[in-house]
Amino acid sequence: MKQAKPIALTVLDLVTLALMIAATAMVFLYAPLEAVMGQVQRVFYFHVSAAWVGMLGFGAAAVAGIAYLRTGNMQWDVRGMAAVEISLVFFFIAIVSGSIWARPAWNTWWTWDPRLTTAVIVELIYAAYLMLRQGIEEPERRARFGAVYTLLGFISVPVTFISIRLLDTIHPVVIGGSGGEGGFAMTPRMLQTMFFSLFTFSVLFVDLYWHRVRLGTLARQVEQLRLKLAQ
Amino acid sequence: MNTIFSILFAVLTQEGPAETTGYMILGYSVIFSVLGIYLLSIYIRNRNLNQDANTLMEIEEQEAEDE
Amino acid sequence: MERPLTDYQTNTLQSETATGERISTLERVQKISPNLWKATLAVVRKDLTAELRSRELLSAMLVFALLVVLIFNFALDLQPRLRVTVTPGVLWVTFIFAGTLGLNRSMAMEKDRGCLDGLLLAPVDRSAIFFGKAIGNLIFMLLIEVIVLPVYSVLYNINLFNPGLLLVILLGSLGYVAVGTLLSTMAVQTRTRDMLLPILLFPLTIPVVIAAVKATTGFLEGWTFPEIQVWLNLLVVYDVIFISVAFMFFDAIVEE
Numbered sequence: 226m227k228q229a230k231p232i233a234l235t236v237l238d239l240v241t242l243a244l245m246i247a248a249t250a251m252v253f254l255y256a257p258l259e260a261v262m263g264q265v266q267r268v269f270y271f272h273v274s275a276a277w278v279g280m281l282g283f284g285a286a287a288v289a290g291i292a293y294l295r296t297g298n299m300q301w302d303v304r305g306m307a308a309v310e311i312s313l314v315f316f317f318i319a320i321v322s323g324s325i326w327a328r329p330a331w332n333t334w335w336t337w338d339p340r341l342t343t344a345v346i347v348e349l350i351y352a353a354y355l356m357l358r359q360g361i362e363e364p365e366r367r368a369r370f371g372a373v374y375t376l377l378g379f380i381s382v383p384v385t386f387i388s389i390r391l392l393d394t395i396h397p398v399v400i401g402g403s404g405g406e407g408g409f410a411m412t413p414r415m416l417q418t419m420f421f422s423l424f425t426f427s428v429l430f431v432d433l434y435w436h437r438v439r440l441g442t443l444a445r446q447v448e449q450l451r452l453k454l455a456q
Numbered sequence: 457m458n459t460i461f462s463i464l465f466a467v468l469t470q471e472g473p474a475e476t477t478g479y480m481i482l483g484y485s486v487i488f489s490v491l492g493i494y495l496l497s498i499y500i501r502n503r504n505l506n507q508d509a510n511t512l513m514e515i516e517e518q519e520a521e522d523e
Numbered sequence: 524m525e526r527p528l529t530d531y532q533t534n535t536l537q538s539e540t541a542t543g544e545r546i547s548t549l550e551r552v553q554k555i556s557p558n559l560w561k562a563t564l565a566v567v568r569k570d571l572t573a574e575l576r577s578r579e580l581l582s583a584m585l586v587f588a589l590l591v592v593l594i595f596n597f598a599l600d601l602q603p604r605l606r607v608t609v610t611p612g613v614l615w616v617t618f619i620f621a622g623t624l625g626l627n628r629s630m631a632m633e634k635d636r637g638c639l640d641g642l643l644l645a646p647v648d649r650s651a652i653f654f655g656k657a658i659g660n661l662i663f664m665l666l667i668e669v670i671v672l673p674v675y676s677v678l679y680n681i682n683l684f685n686p687g688l689l690l691v692i693l694l695g696s697l698g699y700v701a702v703g704t705l706l707s708t709m710a711v712q713t714r715t716r717d718m719l720l721p722i723l724l725f726p727l728t729i730p731v732v733i734a735a736v737k738a739t740t741g742f743l744e745g746w747t748f749p750e751i752q753v754w755l756n757l758l759v760v761y762d763v764i765f766i767s768v769a770f771m772f773f774d775a776i777v778e779e
Binding site: 294348349350352353355357358359360361362366369370372373374376377378380381384385387389391392 | 693702705706709712713714715716719722723725726727728729730733734737754757760761764765768772775776778
């Protein structure tokens with residue numbers, strides 16, 4: 226029952242590691258210093274990439290949810306859970322790094338920016354999802370309820386984002402200082418760094434996802450073995 | 457006198473990048489430590505599950521022998 | 524409590540046409556639609572009859588809603604000057620909390636008395652059960668709102684009798700109850716039960732809260748219609764999406 230680690234996964238691990246080192250080097254050595262915000266702007270590259278991975282996981286969880294409800298194959302439950310967990314971790318990274326960036330840029334830790342706020346709501350949906358799963362013993366029902374809840378979340382989050390956006394445009398949030406926009410013109414080097422980071426994090430997502438699905442599969446096998454022995 | 461004025465002007469109009477290295481370091485240490493903790497958690501859970509699997513398989517083998 | 528249920532069961536048993544031939548979904552919907560409507564009404568009637576006898580749900584919701592208003596009064600120190608800006612928020616928090624209480628209770632009662640299983644065993648389309656429960660919950664929530672509004676008006680000397688406001692309350696409660704009915708059906712089937720519903724429900728209903736509070740503010744402060752319309756549209760969109768989605772998923776939640 227113990228599967229040997231596939232060679233492809235080992236290769237992917239190494240590629241991911243190399244890419245991460247390269248991306249980090251690019252962020253610190255290749256990307257120019259931003260003219261107004263200074264060093265803290267470098268957080269931007271990994272902040273955006275982390276949010277991107279969060280969204281990938283969010284989408285993957287919804288796909289797994291649909292697939293589970295259609296097929297009833299428990300492996301899709303494992304995949305959905307893996308996607309939710311990775312998305313949870315990366316949205317957390319995006320939120321905290323965004324907050325750290327907001328402090329010097331807008332002079333406040335929290336800006337109620339629609340994107341950040343929506344990310345927080347997604348985290349709360351994930352928390353609810355985990356609690357829901359924890360409250361159900363029966364694996365099949367746990368999978369079914371989990372799939373339904375991820376899909377409900379997937380449908381409600383865009384609506385939530387739009388509502389917060391509308392709230393923002395109609396009653397603009399006052400952010401300290403006149404330079405409230407905090408936007409900056411991206412030089413070619415900055416763009417290159419950003420796209421390289423996005424690519425790296427996408428590969429990182431695939432790598433982590435693979436590991437997490439293997440972990441989930443192993444957990445399910447152990448669970449089955451335990452049930453078999455208990456009889 | 458001139459230099460003092462130019463420094464004052466630079467400070468008042470915030471010419472040049474702001475000094476935000478501390479926040480940058482804080483940001484990246486948070487990013488890397490959260491990633492590290494997550495990797496560690498996957499590793500530990502994997503190890504524990506493997507141990508569980510081995511123990512359970514041993515029990516299974518023993519039960520098979522007893523019969 | 525037993526009589527209305529058996530009534531309902533025999534009703535639906537008799538009206539069920541037993542056709543063995545294979546029919547398309549559309550035909551099926553057309554064939555069952557009168558039955559569906561009848562069965563839905565039967566579920567609603569069952570809930571209302573049960574409630575008329577015990578009144579435990581409505582009284583709990585009502586007392587709870589009034590207590591929330593009272594607590595807000597002291598927590599926010601509702602001065603005349605502040606009232607208009609704070610009122611929409613206070614009202615919606617009250618409705619939503621009281622609504623959660625009702626949703627939880629109405630499903631938990633079904634579960635505890637084994638009525639849910641009885642309903643599911645009845646040879647009737649599951650959607651009738653969903654719509655029946657949802658309409659029942661909506662009626663309870665609207666009743667509470669209809670009582671809280673005049674009380675609030677009297678207490679704070681604000682005129683809340685505004686047809687627009689009633690529309691907002693209807694639209695907001697509709698979307699809230701649609702998702703709430705689905706999630707409470709989920710929540711009663713877990714170990715943590717009552718605790719879980721608000722945690723599951725609130726993050727999904729944030730658009731309702733935002734739009735309903737904004738539209739309520741609009742009507743109370745006399746905004747122009749286009750300004751309010753944005754929020755009304757949002758409420759309608761949310762309602763349409765979530766009524767259909769909740770209806771779609773209900774089968775997956777009750778299937779055993």
